[in-house]
Amino acid sequence: MKQEQSLYELMKVCNEHYRHMLRFMEELYADMPKTTTFAVRESLRSLGQMQNRAKQLDGELRRLVQQTGLESLPEDLLAIRRELLADVARVNSLLVDRIEGKIVVLDNELRQNRLGRAAMTGYRSAGPRRGQVVHVNF
Known part of the structure; x- marks a missing residue:
């Protein structure tokens, strides 16, 4: 009887943990478009x-x-556990899709920055690089 009571209590703790995790994942999913990459990384670490x-x-x-x-x-x-696990799996799938989308956007931005940097090297002068002191009298 004592083990059955322990089982009941542990299932309640597990369900509450999954409920908390589900809320966290839903908030992360909703906030991700306006969240910085660093904040997403920290949230994923917490997850x-x-x-x-x-x-x-x-x-x-x-x-x-x-x-x-x-x-x-x-x-x-x-029954509650089954429902929570199904919800966690559903939101996890949505999160993965959104994270992959964010990765694609970041990869594209990084590629554009690299191309821009390469293009800017073409604008350098071919002459010697010397600074010039400018004197201005006011």
């Missing part, structure tokens, strides 16, 4: 930490289910 924590919680849950058996899983929390 990675959340995913690692989810993996850890899932491992604990798996071990507890192996000890108690599948019939011990609370159906109400299991």
Whole structure:
């Protein structure tokens, strides 16, 4: 009975973690078009930490289910978990698409900057590079 209670509590913790992660991902998705590359990188780092924590919680849950058996899983929390995981997968797919789009834009800008820099080298004078002191009397 104690393990079943632990299983119930752990499932509640897991579901809450996935709910938090889902909110974070939805906010990141909504904010990404107006967010700097640095901020996106930091957000993705935070998301990675959340995913690692989810993996850890899932491992604990798996071990507890192996000890108690599948019939011990609370159906109400299991249904919530399925829905949360489906939502996380859906938003994750949207995030990947948006991130890939941002990468394409950044790659294009970088390529244009490189071409512009190469074009500017053609405007350099061929003569010796000497500075000239200009004296102005006021």
